[in-house]
Amino acid sequence: MSTALPTILLVDDEHHSLASMRMALEDDFDCLTAASADEAMRLLEEQFVQVIFCDQRMPGKSGVAFLTEVRERWPDIVRIIITGYTETNDIIAAINDAGIYQFLTKPWHPDHLVMSAKNAADLFRLTREHDRMALEMRFLSRSLESKVEEQRKALREGLGFENVLRAPNSPMNGVIAQARQFASFDVPVLITGEPGTDKAALARAIHYSSLRSDRPFFEVNCAGVDDDILEVELFGARRGAMPGRQTQKTGLLRKADGGTLYLRGVSELSQDMQRRLARFATAGTFRPLGSPEMERSDVRLLGGTDRPLGTAVAEGRFRADLFYALGQTTLSVPPLRARVEDLSILSQHLLFAAADRHGKPVHGLSDDALRFIERYDWPGNLRELENEMVRMLIFSQDSVLGPELISRHILQASPDTAEADRSVDSVLVSEGTLKERVEQIEMRILRETLTRLKWNKSRAAAELGLSRVGLRAKIERYGISEPGKTAVSDREEED
Structure with missing residues (x-):
């Protein structure tokens, strides 16, 4: 410039x-x-x-x-x-x-x-x-107390609840209202929700909206980590306690003193780690590896789990004392399929973030693309949505991304948003005659192919092995119409 x-x-x-x-x-x-x-x-x-x-x-x-x-x-x-x-x-x-x-x-x-x-x-x-x-x-020469308060305010604005994107009528609004209440009380919170719902963002928002916002926030993944590694990561180790390492390791429970520690995947903790964390959650004490003495730390614990811990407690797979220590208050994050109102905001945000990250500017998603996005279940939640936005960005040629870029299984989702399960597998095991179930799958394949090929009926007929007359007959039979058009045109597009 x-x-x-x-x-x-x-x-x-x-x-x-x-x-x-x-x-x-x-x-x-x-x-x-x-x-x-x-x-x-x-x-x-x-x-x-x-x-x-x-x-x-x-x-x-x-x-x-x-x-x-x-x-x-x-x-x-x-x-x-x-x-x-x-x-x-x-x-x-x-x-x-x-x-x-x-x-x-x-x-x-x-x-x-x-x-x-x-x-x-x-x-x-x-x-x-x-x-x-x-x-x-002159502006920066104000008192230290005033500067700290401004820093805390900036953190709250940048990492607080305003950072949790949602529509004005979002199902997340009730969850956020509860989380705001919990944030002002210095108690543990157990956050539940399906994988990929970004429970960590809610945990960060709780921390940066609390009285601990000027203190550290850490998170640790408890799932799929060996106890030896997790023990050192959480509790730390004295000099010489780890083979091949002669330096001292400070654990997160010490680093987060005065702040907040978010435990991701607490349902995957071993019985031994559950016991040790239960002692810290109830007494505030822990023992670093190789230390003869207990140490004390003031840390607010937030837990995240993809599975209902109440069932695990009843089956003896999760300690009741840790469950009740972490679950003084609980929040349930809804999956994306229950947040249809938010999908437009979330998908556009993830697309622009990916465009900025990869240096490929775009203007957003078309209305037709958003309609397909909003009627898909997104079983992988935000992670799946983010991956789809990156994929569409990679293949995009225009500044506004259309539905032809969307993955085929998403395009094949049923247009009936009232259906509880829109996957093709559900059709295979659903009730109805063979003809009815085959027709449901055929209709979805037709819609997906036409959308992907930008409604070029000549190309769609060739790909599907149909004549153009046969394709037109099936379009009319299933009432499939191009977005923005109410009737099927007799004019065929040429290759």
Whole structure:
């Protein structure tokens, strides 16, 4: 992106002098010209000028007198006066009184004129930056308590509940309202929800909306991690306690002292790790690996689980004391299939984030694409939606992404949003005659193929092994219509 050139005002009653100065400077500067002090003053009132070159001898008002007036009204403008050899000594005092940056003598050399102009423009820029920095320093010199409060506010705004994207009528609104209440009380929270529902974002929002927001927030994945590794990660280890390592390891329970620790996948903890965490959750104490003594830490625990822990407690797979310690309050995050209202906002946000990450700018999703996205179940929730947005971005050729880019299994989802299960597998095991179930699958394949091929019926018929007349008959039979059209056109698109 090109930057604007500095603006210089040239003032001289001799037109050939103005033309010569302009010719020397116009490659590097935006030049304004005036033949008198009055004309120059009018230009200054209308234009943003950084530097003035002004001749000393002009009819009516001298250069020094004019620049003195400029100093009073626009003190930041860098002022340069041009004089003749015979008058230099006579106006030194006047130049000082006018606060003039430099004077040039006639005849001037073009290179000297350009160098003076560049130095003056740099001086103007540096003066502005100095004033800005001085203002910032005065702003930053407030009390430490005020600065900490501003930092906490910034964190709350950037990582708080406002960061959980949702529509005005979202099913998440009730969950967020509960979470706000829990955030203000220093108690553990157990967050439940299907995989991929981003329970960690809710945990972060709770932390940054709590009284602990100026203290650390950590999260650890408890699923699929060996106890030896998880023990050191959580509780830490003394020097020499780990084979091959002679340094001390500080655990997250110590690092998060005064803050919050989010335990992802707590349902996957082994019985031994459940016992050790239950002791910390109830007594606030833990023992690092290799240490003979217990340590104490003040950490708020937040737990996340994909499975209902109540059932695991009843079956003896999860300790009741840890369950009740973590579950003083509980939140349930709904899956994407229950958040149809949010899908437009979430998909557009994930698409723009992917576009920014990969350096491929786009303008968003088309309305037709959003309709397909909103009627799919998204069993993988936000992770699956994010993957689909990245995939569409990779194959996109236009700035607005259409439904032809959507994965085939999503395009084949039933258009009936009232259905509880829209997968093709559900049709195979559903009730109904063989003909009825085959027709359901056929209708979905037709819709998916037409959408993917941008409703080019010739290409769709060729891919499906149908004649164009046969394809048109099936479209009419199933009532399939191109988005934005209510009737099937008899005109066939050619390849």
